[in-house]
Amino acid sequence: xxxxxxxxxxxxxxxxxxxxxxxxxxxxxxxxxxxxxxxxxxxxxxxxxxxxxxxxxxxxxxxxxxxxxxxxxxxxxxxxxxxxxxxxxxxxxx
Numbered sequence: 001x002x003x004x005x006x007x008x009x010x011x012x013x014x015x016x017x018x019x020x021x022x023x024x025x026x027x028x029x030x031x032x033x034x035x036x037x038x039x040x041x042x043x044x045x046x047x048x049x050x051x052x053x054x055x056x057x058x059x060x061x062x063x064x065x066x067x068x069x070x071x072x073x074x075x076x077x078x079x080x081x082x083x084x085x086x087x088x089x090x091x092x093x094x
Contacts, residue, residue: 036078039071049079 033051040047049071052060057073065072065083074080 033076036076039079039082049082051079052077 054077070083071079072081
């Protein structure tokens, strides 16, 4: 006799893993926070930097920009301003 319970699909909540791209979506209790205002053109909304946890803002801003697609964050965890080439951390040549 085959045990079908082992093959039963898991409920979605059991499969959900925290994602660094959606920290507030999974850690939030209650209502989700309102969306951040776009700091990129509307036709490039997919390039909007992700929201981070408010408690991580200070450290993130202290670390600086990793690229031009990175951002400076406000106290609510929303990106406030895109980084520029001048503010990015220089990478070694290939």
